[in-house]
Amino acid sequence: MADSLKAFFAESALKADEVEYVASKRFLDGDRKPIAWKxxxxxxxxxxxxxxxxxxxxxxxxxxxxxxxxxxxLFVRLLITSCVTFPNLDDAALQDSYGAVGAQDLIQKMLTPGEYADLANMVQQVCGFEVGMDDKMKRVKN
Structure with missing residues (x-):
C-alpha cells in the first residue's frame, strides 16, 4: 500500500503539458500558415x-x-491571460499595436468574439474542465 501511495507524490505525478492551439486563422507566419498559441x-x-x-x-x-x-x-479574462504563454500578452509593443493597456485589454482587442469564446473554452479544457462530473461518476461506476 505504501508503494501505491508513492504514485501520488509530487515527483511521481505527470506534469501537465503546455498545449498549442490556433486561436485565430488571422495571425499568419511567413508561409501564410496560422500561428499556434501556447x-x-x-x-x-x-x-x-x-x-x-x-x-x-x-x-x-x-x-x-x-x-x-x-x-x-473578469475571471475568464484573468484565466486566459494567466494560461496563454505565447504570444506574450504582457509585451508592451504588442499592447501598443492594439492601443491596449494590459493583457486583459489586449486579449479582448486581438480576437473576434467567436475566437475569444473558443480560446476561453480551450483554456478551460487545458485546465482540466473538459469532462463534467456526471461523466466521471459514470466511468467510476462502470
Missing part, C-alpha cells in the same frame, strides 16, 4: 487567486449587508 494549465491554488481577484463586493441598499459575487467575465 496554453499552459494552472494549479488550483492559482485559480483560487484568480477567483479572488474577480470577486466584487456590493453594499445592499438600506442595510449593512455586503453582497459578494464573482465577475465571471
Amino acid at each position: 496554453i499552459k494549465p494552472i494549479t488550483q491554488e492559482e485559480e483560487e487567486s484568480l477567483l479572488n481577484q474577480a470577486k466584487k463586493k456590493e453594499y445592499v441598499p438600506g442595510t449593512r449587508d455586503v453582497k459578494v459575487s464573482t465577475d465571471n467575465n
Whole structure:
C-alpha cells in the first residue's frame, strides 16, 4: 500500500503539458500558415487567486449587508491571460499595436468574439474542465 501511495507524490505525478492551439486563422507566419498559441494549465491554488481577484463586493441598499459575487467575465479574462504563454500578452509593443493597456485589454482587442469564446473554452479544457462530473461518476461506476 505504501508503494501505491508513492504514485501520488509530487515527483511521481505527470506534469501537465503546455498545449498549442490556433486561436485565430488571422495571425499568419511567413508561409501564410496560422500561428499556434501556447496554453499552459494552472494549479488550483492559482485559480483560487484568480477567483479572488474577480470577486466584487456590493453594499445592499438600506442595510449593512455586503453582497459578494464573482465577475465571471473578469475571471475568464484573468484565466486566459494567466494560461496563454505565447504570444506574450504582457509585451508592451504588442499592447501598443492594439492601443491596449494590459493583457486583459489586449486579449479582448486581438480576437473576434467567436475566437475569444473558443480560446476561453480551450483554456478551460487545458485546465482540466473538459469532462463534467456526471461523466466521471459514470466511468467510476462502470
